[in-house]
Amino acid sequence: MTEATLFSGPHAHDAISLRRTMLLVILALLPATLFGVSIYGWPALNLLLVTVIACVVAEAACLRLAGKPVAIFLLDGSAALTGLLLAMTLPPWAPWWIGVTGALIAIVLGKQVFGGIGQNLFNPAMVARVALLVAFPLQMTTFVAPRPLSSAGAPDFLQGLTITFGGGFQVDAMSSATTLSYVKTELGRHTPLDAALAPVFNLMQHLAGFIPGSLGETSAVFVLLGGLFLLARRIITWHIPVAMLASLLLLATLLHGLHPDTFPGPLVHLVSGATLLGAFFIATDLVTSPVTAKGQLLFGAGCGALVYIIRTWASYPEGVAFAILLMNALTPLIDHYLRPRVYGRDRKGEPLVYDGQREQAE
Amino acid sequence: MKLFRIKGGIHPQDRKQLTAGKAIEDLPLPALLHIPLQQHIGSPAAPVVHRGELVRKGQLLAHSQGAISAPVHAPTSGRVMGVGNYPAHHASGLSVPTITLKPDGAERWVAGASPPADPFRLEPAEIATRVAAAGIVGMGGATFPSAVKLNLRTRYTLQTLVVNGAECEPYLTCDDRLMQEQAAEIIDGIRIMAYALGVENVVIGIENNKPAAQSAMQAAAQAYPEIRIARLPARYPMGSEKHLVQTLTGRETPARGLTADIGVVVHNVATAFAVHDALRHGRPLLSRVVTVSGGAIRTPNNLRVLIGTPVSDLLEYCGGYTSTPARLISGGPMMGQPLPGTRVPMVKGSNGILALTRKETGGDTAMPCIRCGSCVNACPCGLVPLEMASFIRSGNLEGAVGFGLLDCIACGSCAYVCPSNIRLVQYFNYARGELTARQRAEHRQTETRRLAEQRSLRIEKQKQARREALARRKSAANNRRAPAGVES
Numbered sequence: 107m108t109e110a111t112l113f114s115g116p117h118a119h120d121a122i123s124l125r126r127t128m129l130l131v132i133l134a135l136l137p138a139t140l141f142g143v144s145i146y147g148w149p150a151l152n153l154l155l156v157t158v159i160a161c162v163v164a165e166a167a168c169l170r171l172a173g174k175p176v177a178i179f180l181l182d183g184s185a186a187l188t189g190l191l192l193a194m195t196l197p198p199w200a201p202w203w204i205g206v207t208g209a210l211i212a213i214v215l216g217k218q219v220f221g222g223i224g225q226n227l228f229n230p231a232m233v234a235r236v237a238l239l240v241a242f243p244l245q246m247t248t249f250v251a252p253r254p255l256s257s258a259g260a261p262d263f264l265q266g267l268t269i270t271f272g273g274g275f276q277v278d279a280m281s282s283a284t285t286l287s288y289v290k291t292e293l294g295r296h297t298p299l300d301a302a303l304a305p306v307f308n309l310m311q312h313l314a315g316f317i318p319g320s321l322g323e324t325s326a327v328f329v330l331l332g333g334l335f336l337l338a339r340r341i342i343t344w345h346i347p348v349a350m351l352a353s354l355l356l357l358a359t360l361l362h363g364l365h366p367d368t369f370p371g372p373l374v375h376l377v378s379g380a381t382l383l384g385a386f387f388i389a390t391d392l393v394t395s396p397v398t399a400k401g402q403l404l405f406g407a408g409c410g411a412l413v414y415i416i417r418t419w420a421s422y423p424e425g426v427a428f429a430i431l432l433m434n435a436l437t438p439l440i441d442h443y444l445r446p447r448v449y450g451r452d453r454k455g456e457p458l459v460y461d462g463q464r465e466q467a468e
Numbered sequence: 469m470k471l472f473r474i475k476g477g478i479h480p481q482d483r484k485q486l487t488a489g490k491a492i493e494d495l496p497l498p499a500l501l502h503i504p505l506q507q508h509i510g511s512p513a514a515p516v517v518h519r520g521e522l523v524r525k526g527q528l529l530a531h532s533q534g535a536i537s538a539p540v541h542a543p544t545s546g547r548v549m550g551v552g553n554y555p556a557h558h559a560s561g562l563s564v565p566t567i568t569l570k571p572d573g574a575e576r577w578v579a580g581a582s583p584p585a586d587p588f589r590l591e592p593a594e595i596a597t598r599v600a601a602a603g604i605v606g607m608g609g610a611t612f613p614s615a616v617k618l619n620l621r622t623r624y625t626l627q628t629l630v631v632n633g634a635e636c637e638p639y640l641t642c643d644d645r646l647m648q649e650q651a652a653e654i655i656d657g658i659r660i661m662a663y664a665l666g667v668e669n670v671v672i673g674i675e676n677n678k679p680a681a682q683s684a685m686q687a688a689a690q691a692y693p694e695i696r697i698a699r700l701p702a703r704y705p706m707g708s709e710k711h712l713v714q715t716l717t718g719r720e721t722p723a724r725g726l727t728a729d730i731g732v733v734v735h736n737v738a739t740a741f742a743v744h745d746a747l748r749h750g751r752p753l754l755s756r757v758v759t760v761s762g763g764a765i766r767t768p769n770n771l772r773v774l775i776g777t778p779v780s781d782l783l784e785y786c787g788g789y790t791s792t793p794a795r796l797i798s799g800g801p802m803m804g805q806p807l808p809g810t811r812v813p814m815v816k817g818s819n820g821i822l823a824l825t826r827k828e829t830g831g832d833t834a835m836p837c838i839r840c841g842s843c844v845n846a847c848p849c850g851l852v853p854l855e856m857a858s859f860i861r862s863g864n865l866e867g868a869v870g871f872g873l874l875d876c877i878a879c880g881s882c883a884y885v886c887p888s889n890i891r892l893v894q895y896f897n898y899a900r901g902e903l904t905a906r907q908r909a910e911h912r913q914t915e916t917r918r919l920a921e922q923r924s925l926r927i928e929k930q931k932q933a934r935r936e937a938l939a940r941r942k943s944a945a946n947n948r949r950a951p952a953g954v955e956s
Contacts, residue, residue: 457724459722
C-alpha cells in the first residue's frame with residue numbers, strides 16, 4: 107500500500123479540481139476577450155496583459171508574505187481569472203496604471219486581506235472596478251469607438267504602447283460615449299426615448315459588440331456563448347443568470363410599458379453594458395454567491411432589480427458592479443436563512459410525523 | 469411502477485463492467501479460517517467450542533448474546549486451532565476475539581439440522597427464530613441482525629417489504645450476479661420474509677444498469693403477483709435504505725426513525741438468499757458472494773467465499789496485483805473502508821475487496837473551500853456540508869450539529885464532487901466520534917460526581933450514627949450514675 111490507511115471514503119473522486127474549474131471559466135471568457143482585443147486594438151491587448159500579470163504578481167507577493175505555498179495557489183488560476191475579469195470591465199484604452207492599481211485593489215484588498223481564495227466576501231474584480239470608478243472617474247468613463255486592428259484609424263503597435271504606457275490619447279478627439287451613458291444624458295435633457303436611442307442603439311451592433319464600451323463586455327453573443335458553455339460544463343447552474351436577467355427584464359418591460367417615452371425597454375438593458383457578463387460570469391462567482399438553489403434565485407433576482415434601479419434612478423449610468431457588490435454583502439445572510447430542508451425533517455428541523463404512526467410505535 | 473425523485477445524488481463512474489460478466493466462482497477451501505465473534509451490529513457472540521475440538525460444517529461456534537446479536541457457525545468441518553484474538557476486518561487493524569479453524573477438507577455436515585417441511589406453515593415468530601439461529605445479518609454491509617428486523621411487525625404496522633437490489637456502489641457486482649444466477653432462490657427467500665413480516669406488498673428495487681438481473685428476477689417473480697420489480701434510475705446513493713424507500717413510496721423516513729415508521733422494512737437480496745438457505749435447507753450462513761475488483765487486480769471476479777477466509781486467498785485466486793495498489797478497500801469505493809492488510813478475514817458484511825490504483829482513487833491535495841455549493845447540490849439529505857466542515861474545522865461541533873451533522877449518512881457524495889478535494893466525510897466522522905467521546909466523558913463525570921456525593925453522604929451518616937451512639941452511651945452512663953428515683 108502506498109498510502110496510510112486510517113481515512114474515510116470516498117475512495118474515488120470526480121475528475122474535477124479547482125484548477126480545472128478556473129481554467130474552464132477562463133476558456134469561456136476567451137471569445138469575448140479576443141473579440142474585444144480585435145476591435146479595440148493594441149492598447150486593449152496591452153491593458154489586458156498588464157492587468158493579468160499585475161494580478162498574478164500581486165497574488166504571488168501576498169502568498170509569500172502569508173507564508174503559503176506560492177506555486178500551488180498560483181497554479182489554481184484564480185488570480186489570472188480575476189485579472190482577466192477586471193480587464194474585461196475596464197475602458198479598453200485606459201492607461202497601464204489603471205490596470206495595475208485595479209489589480210492591487212482586487213488581489214490585495216479584495217481577496218488576500220480576507221485570507222485568500224474562498225474567503226473573500228466581495229467579488230475582487232468588482233471591488234477593484236468600483237474603487238477605480240470612484241477614484242478615477244475620468245479615466246474610467248472614457249470609452250472609444252471600435253477601431254478593428256486592420257482598419258484605417260486603428261493605432262499601430264507603437265501608437266498602442268503610447269496610448270497605454272505614454273501620455274494616453276487625445277480624449278476629446280477620439281472618445282465616444284457608451285449607449286447607457288448617452289441615453290442617460292439625453293433622457294436627463296428630456297429628450298424622448300426614441301430620439302435618445304436613435305443615434306446609439308442598433309440591436310445587431312450590440313449583439314455583435316461593435317460599440318463603444320468596456321474591453322470584454324460589448325459582445326452580447328460571445329459573452330452569452332461563454333455563459334452557455336459554463337452551464338453545459340456544470341461550472342455554474344442556471345439559477346443566478348436566469349433570476350438576474352428575469353428580474354431586470356421584468357422591471358424594464360413593466361416600466362417601459364407604463365412610460366414608453368422615458369424608460370428604455372428590456373432589449374436595451376439586456377444587450378448594453380455589463381448585463382450579460384455580470385449575469386453569467388460575475389454574479390455567479392462561486393465564492394461570493396449563495397450555495398443553495400433557493401438562495402441563488404433570491405441573489406440573482408436582487409442583482410437584477412438593483413441593476414435596474416441604479417441604471418434608472420441613480421447617478422451612474424451602469425449599475426452591474428454596484429448591484430453585485432451589494433448582493434455579495436447579503437450572501438452570508440441568504441445562506442444563513444435559506445437552507446435546504448433536511449431529509450426526514452420538516453422546515454423547522456423537527457422529525458416528520460405521518461398520521462400518528464410514530465406515536466403508535468412508541 | 470411510479471417512482472419518486474430523491475434530492476441530490478451523483479453519477480460516479482460505475483466501473484462495474486470489470487466484473488459484471490463474471491459468473492460466481494467458488495473459492496477453493498482455504499488452509500485456515502479466522503471467524504470473528506462479532507460480525508454484526510450488537511453484542512459479540514460467546515464461544516461454545518474450545519481449542520482442539522473437532523467441529524462439523526454448520527456447527528455452532530459461538531452463540532448470540534442479548535437481544536441484538538448473531539451467532540457464528542463453522543463454515544466447514546475441521547479442528548478449532550484456537551479461540552483468541554486476531555486482526556479485525558476493519559480499518560483500525562485492531563485484534564478482536566476470533567475462532568481459528570483448520571479445515572479437514574471432509575466437509576462433514578453437522579447432524580440434526582432439519583429444515584421445516586413448509587416454512588409457510590410455521591408461526592411467523594418461528595421463522596424469525598430460525599433466521600436468528602442461522603446467524604443471518606444484513607448482507608448489504610450494514611450487518612444488522614436480520615431476525616430483529618423480521619420481528620418488527622410486533623411493534624409497527626407494516627405494509628411493504630422492500631428488497632434492496634440497487635447495488636449503487638461502483639465496482640460491486642455480487643448482488644447483480646446473485647440475482648442473475650439464483651433468482652428463484654432469492655424470490656423464495658423474499659416470500660418467506662414477507663410471510664414472516666405479514667406484509668402483502670413486496671417491491672424489489674434494481675438499478676437500470678443491471679438489465680439482466682432485472683429480467684431474471686422478473687421471470688422468477690412471474691408467478692407471484694404480490695411481488696413487483698422496480699426499475700430504478702442508476703444514481704448514487706440509491707441503495708441507501710431511506711432513499712430507496714423514498715424513491716419507491718415518495719415518503720421520507722422521519723429523522724432518527726426507522727423505515728418501519730412508514731410501514732416499510734428493507735432487506736438486501738443476499739439476505740433473502742441466506743434466508744432461503746436457512747429455511748429450505750437448514751443451512752446457517754456460512755459463505756457469501758464478494759466482488760474482487762479494481763485496477764490493480766489481475767483478473768477481477770465474483771467469488772463465493774467461506775466466512776473467515778483471509779483476504780489474501782481471494783487476491784491470490786484473482787491472480788494477485790498487476791501493480792501496487794494505492795488503497796485496499798473493503799466494500800465499495802464510496803462508503804467502503806480501507807483495510808490495513810491482506811491477512812484479515814472475510815466477514816458476513818463484506819461485499820467487495822477492491823485494490824485501487826492511484827488513478828482510480830483520484831483527488832489531489834485539498835485546497836481551500838470556494839463555497840461553490842457542489843456539495844449542497846450533491847447531498848441527498850439536504851445538508852450543507854461546507855458549513856458543517858467549516859464549523860468542525862473551527863472546533864464548533866455543536867454548530868455542525870445545527871447544520872445536520874447527525875442526519876448525515878456518510879454516503880460521500882459531497883466529497884466526491886468537491887472541486888477543492890476536501891475530505892468532507894473525514895471531518896464528519898471525526899466530529900461524530902468526538903461528540904460521542906465527549907458525551908461519554910460527560911456521562912462519566914456526572915456519574916463520578918454522583919458517586920462521590922453519595923459516598924460523602926454515607927460517610928456523614930456513619931459519623932452521625934457514631935456521634936448519636938456515643939451520645940446515647942454517655943447519657944446512659946450518666947443515668948446509671950444518677951439517683952434511681954429521678955427517672956420515674
